[in-house]
Amino acid sequence: MAGSSNDTMLVRAGDDAFGSQDMFNKELQTYRKIVGANLMFHREVYGVLRDLLVEHAPASFRFLDIACGDASASAAMLKTTAIGNYVGIDLSEASLRMAAQELDGLPCPVELRCNDFAQAMAEWSEPVDVIWIGMSLHHLPATGKAQLMRDARRSLGGKGLFIIWEPALFEGEERLSWLARFSLLRDEWSAVSDEEFASMERHMLLADFPETVGTWLGMGTDAGFSQAEEIFMMPNKMGRVFRFSN
Known part of the structure; x- marks a missing residue:
């Protein structure tokens, strides 16, 4: 990227699977409302992530951002760390074009890859x-989640950190009860319109498959990580951050 303090490379793998530009713009607008109002607690989550990197990541660490989207939150957080290399994977070429702009200020090489993240991790060898x-x-079925955790463990070579931020069921809670809990947040989510909130509910019904805390942690240990722990719970209790390491 001309005039950048880093080197940014966008690698394509297959066709851009995102829908129309209008749909992308609409979803992006909703996402930015959510982040701007901190409805998903991005500030707290990325603060936790930064603290982990400062305390545990090696100097000039290589950071792999899976399903990075526009990478705006990652970029803001990583600018204050000792990062040595950034790789982002996402299926949306439109999102990656925005990510290239967001990541322009990182003091390290940046590579963005347009690919399905599960497939990319299955083939990862760097x-x-x-x-x-x-x-x-x-968004993956249980078998897919477990496989990606195994791929992450292999990719880290028995060291390093695997950190996930994902929806979590209470122990014994059913998926539909978790979805109902989200619907009860409507009044707190006044920053988004009724149409936007309903669209999110439809998306979650079709595509969100959370696990219990015990299942998330168990998948990590089954994948070969010797340490698996919950390190943050969203104040609305809809999701958690988990850390896996050896």
Whole structure:
């Protein structure tokens, strides 16, 4: 990217699977409302992530951002760390174009890859110190979640950090009860319109498959991580941040 303090490369793998530009713009507008009003507690979550990196990541660490989207939250957080290399994976080429702009200020090489993240992780063979995935792993079925955790463990080479931020059921809670809990947040989510909130509910009904805390942690230990712990719970109790390491 001309005039950048870093080197940014966008790698494509297959066709851009995102829908129309109008749909993308509409969803992006909703997402930015959510982040701007801190409805999902992005500020707290990325603060926790930064603290982990400062305390545990090696100097000039290589950071893999799975399902990075526009990478705005990651970019803002990583600018204050000792990052040495950034790789972002996302299926949306439109999101990656925005990510390239957001990441322009990072003091390290940046590579963005347009690919399905599960497929990309299954084929990953490069050294990495930290793997981060936020609010995306839950879209996979249980077998897919478990496989990605195994792929993350293998990719880290028995060291490093795997950190996930995902929806979590209470122990014994059913998925539909979790969805009903989200619907009860409507008054707190006044920053989005009724149409936007209803669209989110439809998306969650079709695509969100959270696990209990015990299941998330168990998937990590089953994947070979010796340490698995919950490190943050969203104040509305809809999701948690988990850390896996050896």
